[in-house]
Ligand SMILES: Nc1ncnc2c1ncn2[C@@H]1O[C@H](COP(=O)(O)OP(=O)(O)OP(=O)(O)O)[C@@H](O)[C@H]1O
């Protein structure tokens with residue numbers, strides 16, 4: 001799924017997210033961007049639903065990451081959700097060892113990852129949420 005979509009409600013945003021996520025699998029790294037209140041958490045909820053994620057665990061070793069234990073075609077499948085908001089520089093990103101966390105048989109979704117040039121080549125998909133009016137969001141998927 002690619003293109004520009006208009007969403008008129010949080011429910012519709014979750015629905016677009018479900019359609020988008022149905023094409024994702026192991027090794028995908030999604031860069032999800034959008035200003036505060038744009039709907040990133042709603043979109044993430046839709047993604048998590050597709051993989052029947054129930055438990056949300058914090059990473060024991062990487063504090064900026066939550067792990068959702070889900071399922072893909074009957075097999076256990078993890079969705080790793082990163083929030084890099086508090087990291088400001090490439091140096092901090094490196095110090096946190098972030099790069100090591102993106103390679104593996106899971107899905108990664110990275111919030112605020114567009115601010116780091118060093119990560120640009122790691123993303124397999126990009127989702128940008130833009131506030132386009134009261135209750136309206138433009139969703140750009142590449
Ligand atoms: N079309 C829409 N799509 C998504 N959310 C919408 C829409 N219309 C209104 N909303 C509302 O906007 C808010 C989006 O909040 P959400 O927490 O998903 O944003 P966020 O991007 O995660 O923000 P933050 O960066 O602060 O975490 C919710 O309160 C939701 O109900």
Ligand SMILES: [Mg+2]
Nearest residue numbers: 039040041042
């Ligand atoms: Mg949020």
